[in-house]
Amino acid sequence: MAGNFNKVLLMGNLTRDIEIRHTQSNTAVGKFGLAVNRRYYVGDGPSREQREETTFVDCDVWGRTAEVMSQYLHKGSPVFIEGRLKYDQWDDRNTGAKRSKLMVVVESFQFIGSREDGGGGGGSGGSQRAPAQAQSGGGGNQGYDDIPQDDDIPF
Secondary structure, eight states: OOOOOOOOOEEEEESOOEEEOOOOOEEEEEEEEEEEEEEEEEGGGGGGGEEEEEEEEEEEEEEEHHHHHHOOOOTTOEEEEEEEEEEEEEEEETOEEEEEEEEEEEEEEEEOOOOGGGGSSTTSTTTTTHHHSSTTTTTSTTTOOOOOOGGGOOO
């Protein structure tokens, strides 16, 4: 059987501002929560009812990507993240009990929404997206020219 694969793609809204700390070597580490909504229907016919559930995900982000995210994104901001799952285990300081959680380590992200909302033009290559791509694989542009803005598209 082939090797392992660990990739997570999520789109949601920040549940809190990104909390930035620095390691001893001055590498930025950001922590934030992401709320991801899922809409679904229950029942059939005229009694069909729409419901929504929210999944809350803890996320870590490192380096320049953490700095850029904390500069432009705040509680409630929509964002698309790409990363990997990580399982953390530790002993509770107060009780000594074993604790654990599954979280996402963000490897890249894209702004979602309009510039007026603080996003980067719906992920279409706005000027605020460029700094995230410059370091730490923060985008997905990989050396291609920026995608033209909506008013520059000829169709």
